[in-house]
Amino acid sequence: xxxxxxxxxxxxxxxxxxxxxxxxxxxxxxxxxxxxxxxxxxxxxxxxxxxxxxxxxxxxxxxxxxxxxxxxxxxxxxxxxxxxxxxxxxxxxxxxxxxxxxxxxxxxxxxxxxxxxxxxxxxxxxxxxxxxxxxxxxxxxxxxxxxxxxxxxxxxxxxxxxxxxxxxxxxxxxxxxxxxxxxxxxxxxxxxxxxxxxxxxxxxxxxxxxxxxxxxxxxxxxxxxxxxxxxxxxxxxxxxxxxxxxxxxxxxxxxxxxxxxxxxxxxxxxxxxxxxxxxxxxxxxxxxxxxxxxxxxxxxxxxxxxxxxxxxxxxxxx
Amino acid sequence: xxxxxxxxxxxxxxxxxxxxxxxxxxxxxxxxxxxxxxxxxxxxxxxxxxxxxxxxxxxxxxxxxxxxxxxxxxxxxxxxxxxxxxxxxxxxxxxxxxxxxxxxxxxxxxxxxxxxxxxxxxxxxxxxxxxxxxxxxxxxxxxxxxxxxxxxxxxxxxxxxxxxxxxxxxxxxxxxxxxxxxxxxxxxxxxxxxxxxxxxxxxxxxxxxxxxxxxxxxxxxxxxxxxxxxxxxxxxxxxxxxxxxxxxxxxxxxxxxxxxxxxxxxxxxxxxxxxxxxxxxxxxxxxxxxxxxxxxxxxxxxxxxxxxxxxxxxxxx
Numbered sequence: 001x002x003x004x005x006x007x008x009x010x011x012x013x014x015x016x017x018x019x020x021x022x023x024x025x026x027x028x029x030x031x032x033x034x035x036x037x038x039x040x041x042x043x044x045x046x047x048x049x050x051x052x053x054x055x056x057x058x059x060x061x062x063x064x065x066x067x068x069x070x071x072x073x074x075x076x077x078x079x080x081x082x083x084x085x086x087x088x089x090x091x092x093x094x095x096x097x098x099x100x101x102x103x104x105x106x107x108x109x110x111x112x113x114x115x116x117x118x119x120x121x122x123x124x125x126x127x128x129x130x131x132x133x134x135x136x137x138x139x140x141x142x143x144x145x146x147x148x149x150x151x152x153x154x155x156x157x158x159x160x161x162x163x164x165x166x167x168x169x170x171x172x173x174x175x176x177x178x179x180x181x182x183x184x185x186x187x188x189x190x191x192x193x194x195x196x197x198x199x200x201x202x203x204x205x206x207x208x209x210x211x212x213x214x215x216x217x218x219x220x221x222x223x224x225x226x227x228x229x230x231x232x233x234x235x236x237x238x239x240x241x242x243x244x245x246x247x248x249x250x251x252x253x254x255x256x257x258x259x260x261x262x263x264x265x266x267x268x269x270x271x272x273x274x275x276x277x278x279x280x281x282x283x284x285x286x287x288x289x290x291x292x293x294x295x296x297x298x299x300x301x302x303x304x305x306x307x308x309x310x311x312x313x314x315x316x317x318x
Numbered sequence: 319x320x321x322x323x324x325x326x327x328x329x330x331x332x333x334x335x336x337x338x339x340x341x342x343x344x345x346x347x348x349x350x351x352x353x354x355x356x357x358x359x360x361x362x363x364x365x366x367x368x369x370x371x372x373x374x375x376x377x378x379x380x381x382x383x384x385x386x387x388x389x390x391x392x393x394x395x396x397x398x399x400x401x402x403x404x405x406x407x408x409x410x411x412x413x414x415x416x417x418x419x420x421x422x423x424x425x426x427x428x429x430x431x432x433x434x435x436x437x438x439x440x441x442x443x444x445x446x447x448x449x450x451x452x453x454x455x456x457x458x459x460x461x462x463x464x465x466x467x468x469x470x471x472x473x474x475x476x477x478x479x480x481x482x483x484x485x486x487x488x489x490x491x492x493x494x495x496x497x498x499x500x501x502x503x504x505x506x507x508x509x510x511x512x513x514x515x516x517x518x519x520x521x522x523x524x525x526x527x528x529x530x531x532x533x534x535x536x537x538x539x540x541x542x543x544x545x546x547x548x549x550x551x552x553x554x555x556x557x558x559x560x561x562x563x564x565x566x567x568x569x570x571x572x573x574x575x576x577x578x579x580x581x582x583x584x585x586x587x588x589x590x591x592x593x594x595x596x597x598x599x600x601x602x603x604x605x606x607x608x609x610x611x612x613x614x615x616x617x618x619x620x621x622x623x624x625x626x627x628x629x630x631x632x633x634x635x
Contacts, residue, residue, distance in 0.1 A: 188544070190544050190547065190549040191521055191541060191549075191552060191566060192520075192521060192524040192525070192541040192542060192543075192544070192552075193519075193520035193521050193524065194520065210519075210520060210521075211520075212501075212517065212519060212520070213500065213501045213502065213517065213518060213519060213520050213523045214499055214500060214501045214517070216520050217499075217500030217501065217523075218499065218500050234499045234500070236497060236498030236499035236500065237498045237499075238499075240499070
């Protein structure tokens, strides 16, 4: 059984728990830990996504998502048999974004209703070229289109389905800020350097900075709820958590940290002084740690192994 | 050092600081200067594309001179080491018969054997001449030696990174070092034992050519430009003492032919070399002079090297 880890870009989710939510942790039994789809052998022997998307809860329970598209459709609505359609789980595990079988983008609230985005929410593109990212609280959805023809990324309000703004196609969207109010992206500048850009939900640029090499070379970067502090994990001879202020162009913290095994798959701010990392080892084993940005103390929040028959999965963020 | 072939990617970094060719007027005085040195490429039955034959010099007056006792290849490396002083008047190379380092005037004349213990080392070895041709650097990571030719004195430097050439006055050595955290650090090692170091900002870390000024703390960095969006190569200076990065100066080059090597001239301007081997059998070299103070950049020389050059070395490289 081939298990594609969530490193599959189209299925990475990016989200974080807002500070307010920490008082009442929302990773309880009634929230989604990850979404998974089964792999079945095809005619050529290679595994391909099949069945329905399954939502696996923190308490181990499962729910099916019968209206979600499983195999990606191309721009002419033909199946791309070996590619799953994109899906995203919000950091709080309360919302899931996906393509419906009718081809519409949808955001479903766990135990609640579904918001369908307008038919013309996206240009005609292949679903496997689309990446979905929900904010930590699930209130906003970023849709990144990775087609050959450049297209702006789109930011939607998940309650109303309204388009809020866009991020220019030449920027790479990294995710929402901890509170979901801003979007962080990188752009290759004309000067052989990589800049970080912060935009509000309407797409208006708030800050753009050329960070030091140590920040640029150690992505992915995550944006704090303050809208101007970025965090990166440095995995050199030492493992460190570094914070960088885009507004002042200063490295504001660099703490040596000790991490459990695994490759970094997601980094999110989950509090004023807390960054949460998703670490994947052996393609199916997930370890989630919370780091105190002030002290560098690391605490394991969750560990799990994804369902054995999984073709691909998408974890909740923070 | 410019290499035509991927097979010789083992060579020393193509980044050096040095002293300039004097302006055109003074080129008519003193011994002849070399514009470039090169070694020819051959197809060998076993090695494939390889340097062969002795090194050649293109002189400022247009003459070509063959350095007949120079080696094309040397033990432990695909291409032998060859260096030109920044003023183009002195050369150092590995002698064919015994791979001993020897120094002589570019125009010809007697060779001076360097001590047999003065060796560049293996694959990561580097060889540089100072801008005025009065000092030779040989070595690599951890074992750099500088020989002052007038006195025969050898200074050992503790260089953790890769040596990248002399400063504009030959009193410092520039070195770069890549750390495990993804950063590049720049070091200015004074021959008097003083060392300055600084992490490189992105522009400098991604530069295609670097040169240390005679002040020992200002580094000129050259970018490649952005292919596809018509952004030309650009240069900025970076101060290792203050960590200040200057504004950029656009260069009259395209990103297809970015600078390959740069050095500081005695008058405080920068000389940058780019080459284009895509259109003719000979490589076309364009030389720019950049005044970092005024932001003026202009082409000051164009010449052809070759035909069939395998590796080209520019003054100060």
